[in-house]
Amino acid sequence: MQVEGDGAGSAGDRKRGLASGAHQRRGRLSSGSEKIDIPAYAVAQRLSEVCGEQAVPVSTGVPELDRVLSGGILAGSVTLLGGEPGVGKSTLLVQALGSLSSAGNKSLLFSAEESAPQVHARAERLGVLGSGLLLSAARSMPDLLRVIDEVSPDVVAVDSIQTVEEPETSSMPGSVSQVRECAGQLAALAKSRGIAVILVGHVTKDGSLAGPRALEHLVDTVLMFEGDRHHALRFLRASKHRFGATGELGIFEMSVSGLKSVEDPSGLFLCDRRPDAPGSVVLPVMEGRRPLLVEVQALVAPAPCEAAKCSAQGIDSTRLSLLLAVLERRAGLSLRGREVFVSVVGGVKASEPSSDLAVCIALASAASGRSVAGDLVAFGEVGLGGELRQASQASRRLGEAVRLGYLSALVPASSPDPPTGMALLRASTVSEALLLLSLVPEIGAAQSRAHALAPYRPRDRRGDDDDVTCVGGYAS
Ligand code: TYD
Numbered sequence: 001m002q003v004e005g006d007g008a009g010s011a012g013d014r015k016r017g018l019a020s021g022a023h024q025r026r027g028r029l030s031s032g033s034e035k036i037d038i039p040a041y042a043v044a045q046r047l048s049e050v051c052g053e054q055a056v057p058v059s060t061g062v063p064e065l066d067r068v069l070s071g072g073i074l075a076g077s078v079t080l081l082g083g084e085p086g087v088g089k090s091t092l093l094v095q096a097l098g099s100l101s102s103a104g105n106k107s108l109l110f111s112a113e114e115s116a117p118q119v120h121a122r123a124e125r126l127g128v129l130g131s132g133l134l135l136s137a138a139r140s141m142p143d144l145l146r147v148i149d150e151v152s153p154d155v156v157a158v159d160s161i162q163t164v165e166e167p168e169t170s171s172m173p174g175s176v177s178q179v180r181e182c183a184g185q186l187a188a189l190a191k192s193r194g195i196a197v198i199l200v201g202h203v204t205k206d207g208s209l210a211g212p213r214a215l216e217h218l219v220d221t222v223l224m225f226e227g228d229r230h231h232a233l234r235f236l237r238a239s240k241h242r243f244g245a246t247g248e249l250g251i252f253e254m255s256v257s258g259l260k261s262v263e264d265p266s267g268l269f270l271c272d273r274r275p276d277a278p279g280s281v282v283l284p285v286m287e288g289r290r291p292l293l294v295e296v297q298a299l300v301a302p303a304p305c306e307a308a309k310c311s312a313q314g315i316d317s318t319r320l321s322l323l324l325a326v327l328e329r330r331a332g333l334s335l336r337g338r339e340v341f342v343s344v345v346g347g348v349k350a351s352e353p354s355s356d357l358a359v360c361i362a363l364a365s366a367a368s369g370r371s372v373a374g375d376l377v378a379f380g381e382v383g384l385g386g387e388l389r390q391a392s393q394a395s396r397r398l399g400e401a402v403r404l405g406y407l408s409a410l411v412p413a414s415s416p417d418p419p420t421g422m423a424l425l426r427a428s429t430v431s432e433a434l435l436l437l438s439l440v441p442e443i444g445a446a447q448s449r450a451h452a453l454a455p456y457r458p459r460d461r462r463g464d465d466d467d468v469t470c471v472g473g474y475a476s
């Protein structure tokens with residue numbers, strides 16, 4: 001079997017590649033005497049001859065959205081914007097489309113969920129009425145495709161994909177097969193015409209978009225918009241992004257005139273902190289390339305019943321259980337029989353392992369009732385042996401701390417030198433770190449080493465547990 005045609009196999013064409021119009025040609029597949037036409041995009045090409053030109057992202061005019069999209073939106077891309085009802089998806093969409101329109105990108109919004117007067121009122125409130133943004137109330141796929149044909153837009157947004165229907169598909173609008181069919185047609189259109197498509201999708205009760213994994217594979221980018229409806233802060237994250245990194249976090253504040261990009265999130269997270277309160281520690285986290293300072297809080301209280309409770313917000317609850325075990329076995333701080341609460345203030349997720357040390361310090365501070373120095377930050381990963389391990393991008397974390405007036409840092413012993421003006425407290429083990437802050441009473445060096453390195457021995461087999469409890473004096 002061989003590929004023939006007006007160029008697919010010829011030496012001249014192989015030199016010219018896709019950029020010289022190879023995508024216009026059609027290939028012919030010959031199998032014996034039978035010739036089958038194959039579309040140009042399907043013709044096999046040497047990878048080295050494929051046009052390697054990268055499309056340039058176009059700014060959406062919303063800085064925090066651009067940050068998460070690695071610069072902006074790309075022609076021919078499909079972006080899914082997900083989030084719970086009321087979080088602000090339509091607001092973000094209208095703001096971005098308004099800016100894109102004002103910048104000369106013909107933008108078309110299909111608002112099947114809200115009436116035209118509602119969208120008009122929102123656009124007025126957001127100050128984008130004069131942007132030239134086009135609105136259509138079309139709901140069925142054939143209508144949508146006709147309008148797109150007529151308008152030839154650069155950007156198409158559908159709010160929401162759950163309210164659009166394909167009459168050819170027998171199931172109800174909003175069902176997984178309908179949503180998948182409509183999204184598939186729009187994705188094919190985006191690729192064939194180079195239109196940037198944005199689909200809004202509501203999350204289902206289990207937190208996934210329009211049913212488990214229904215759309216994620218069809219789109220290039222999945223953005224999740226999160227936030228507590230009772231608070232103004234909103235967080236935008238990319239859980240999938242074919243054109244850039246996924247670690248960036250966009251932070252917004254919902255105001256009376258729409259979503260405002262938050263310029264100085266660290267300052268905002270720490271503005272209400274009470275530094276003298278036991279259980280409070282400042283933690284520098286990395287969100288993508290941006291360092292953020294957040295407050296970790298812990299509360300340790302007597303358990304009202306046998307089954308002690310352990311609750312985590314902003315950190316993984318399994319990680320919290322692990323740290324409680326390490327504190328008990330390696331630092332002699334047992335919180336058995338207590339209720340333990342840990343929270344990262346402001347709704348940020350401090351899921352990276354370098355948050356461990358701050359969580360341990362917050363727990364020890366809460367258990368002892370002693371506060372830590374108000375200008376201290378702490379970070380570092382805690383190993384199962386109680387050892388402290390270096391965090392990535394330590395210099396950037398420390399730089400952000402200095403910028404906000406935090407002048408001392410408790411870090412793993414192997415951390416790089418601090419920026420000017422900052423004093424470093426270095427510790428090799430979590431036990432040493434707690435001792436440096438006087439959160440556990442002084443114990444001998446040999447004992448401290450023993451806590452750091454002691455192998456785990458189950459209580460029931462040994463019959464005694466003198467070496468693991470009460471060393472810190474806070475065991476129940
Ligand atoms: P919306 O964008 O409609 O949410 P979604 O599309 O995710 O369902 O926004 C919902 C909330 O945002 C609503 O309760 C009103 C509030 N809001 C403001 O506070 N300020 C504004 O300028 C706008 C447009 C909305």
Ligand code: MG
Pocket residue numbers: 089090091113159
């Ligand atoms: Mg909406």
